[in-house]
Amino acid sequence: MMADPVLDLRGLNKSFGALTATNNISLTVMPGEIHALIGPNGAGKTTLIQQIYGALKPDSGQVFLNRRDLTGLSVPERIRAGIGRSFQISNVLMDFTALENGIIAEQARLGQSFRFLRPAFSDPSLIKGASAILDRVGLLDRARQPVGDLAHGDRRMLELALALAASPSLLLLDEPMAGAGPDEGQRMTEIIESLRGTVAILLIEHDMDAVFRLADRLTVLVEGSVIAAGTVAEISQNQVVKTAYLGDGD
Numbered sequence: 001m002m003a004d005p006v007l008d009l010r011g012l013n014k015s016f017g018a019l020t021a022t023n024n025i026s027l028t029v030m031p032g033e034i035h036a037l038i039g040p041n042g043a044g045k046t047t048l049i050q051q052i053y054g055a056l057k058p059d060s061g062q063v064f065l066n067r068r069d070l071t072g073l074s075v076p077e078r079i080r081a082g083i084g085r086s087f088q089i090s091n092v093l094m095d096f097t098a099l100e101n102g103i104i105a106e107q108a109r110l111g112q113s114f115r116f117l118r119p120a121f122s123d124p125s126l127i128k129g130a131s132a133i134l135d136r137v138g139l140l141d142r143a144r145q146p147v148g149d150l151a152h153g154d155r156r157m158l159e160l161a162l163a164l165a166a167s168p169s170l171l172l173l174d175e176p177m178a179g180a181g182p183d184e185g186q187r188m189t190e191i192i193e194s195l196r197g198t199v200a201i202l203l204i205e206h207d208m209d210a211v212f213r214l215a216d217r218l219t220v221l222v223e224g225s226v227i228a229a230g231t232v233a234e235i236s237q238n239q240v241v242k243t244a245y246l247g248d249g250d
Contacts, residue, residue: 003031004067006200007170012051012061014044021047022058023224029170032197036211037204039221040245045204048221049172052202053085054078066169084168084199086160086176092147098158099143102130105165137161137191153184160191170200177207189213212236220245 005028014022021044029035037045050056052063054075063070070078093101100121106129107120120126134140137157147155156176163171176192177185189210195201196216205211211218218235220228228234228241235241 005030005064006033006066007052007202008064008067009048009052010062010064012048012058012063014047014051014056014058020224022051025061025221025224025226027219027226027229029200029202030216031200033216034192034196034201034203034214036215036218037202037221038206038208038211038218038245042223043221044224045221046174047224049085049174049202049204053083053172079166082169083172084163084166084170085172085174086156086163092155092159092162094148095146097144097146098134098139098150098154099127099130101147101158101162102133102143102165103127105133105162106130109165109167133161133165134158136164138187151184153180153187156180156184156188157191160188164195164199168199170202171195173201173203173205175204175206177205177210185210 007029009025009027012022012025025048027035037048039045047056051058054070054073054077058071065081065083068081070081073081093104103120103126106126109129131140131143134143137160139154139157139161142150142154147158150158160176173192176188180188185207192201192203192214203211203214212232215232217231218229219226220235220241222244227244228238230238
């Protein structure tokens with residue numbers, strides 16, 4: 001018996017005046033799958049992510065998470081339902097250390113109301129949990145550094161760690177490699193790859209080498225519409241996709 005999708009989008013439409021940003025988009029993300037959403041700038045990828053996350057309401061269509069209809073829910077309600085999103089800068093407190101950010105995430109994970117910060121920052125059990133959060137993305141050795149002093153790639157890693165701390169059913173990754181150098185991009189790719197099978201991931205990324213390494217399936221958007229969907233092998237050989245997006249160079 002086939003598993004139910006974690007994410008099930010059904011006929012999402014969103015227009016801004018005469019511009020159709022998403023045109024009848026349907027896709028699924030299965031348990032443990034890395035599903036990449038690719039397409040040129042202006043294809044509607046970010047608008048689609050915002051409709052999944054709840055920042056934008058679709059004109060029509062539905063968003064299901066684990067068979068639950070989220071379409072009418074707010075952003076906080078969707079987070080509680082199990083959607084995690086990485087690379088919202090508001091998730092990271094720049095004046096606090098990486099460990100302190102982890103402690104706040106650990107408190108949230110445990111469902112604790114936020115206590116006065118100073119006692120929380122010295123609580124051994126919270127420090128242990130926060131250390132595990134940082135260790136998951138290789139940041140334990142930078143635990144005491146203020147986030148504002150971290151390298152760009154390390155800050156991205158921290159944002160990913162904080163998104164994972166809540167054990168979401170679905171993780172939305174919006175251009176995790178953006179602005180990263182080759183080493184940082186390689187490290188991020190390895191960490192995302194290590195999550196395969198543990199959390200459903202919808203990935204937007206322009207680095208096609210990373211996409212082809214990571215994706216179990218891909219959906220290709222052009223001008224708000226899905227022009228193709230399939231495995232890496234299927235998409236890389238798809239003539240329509242080559243013409244519209246990947247280029248005919250090879």
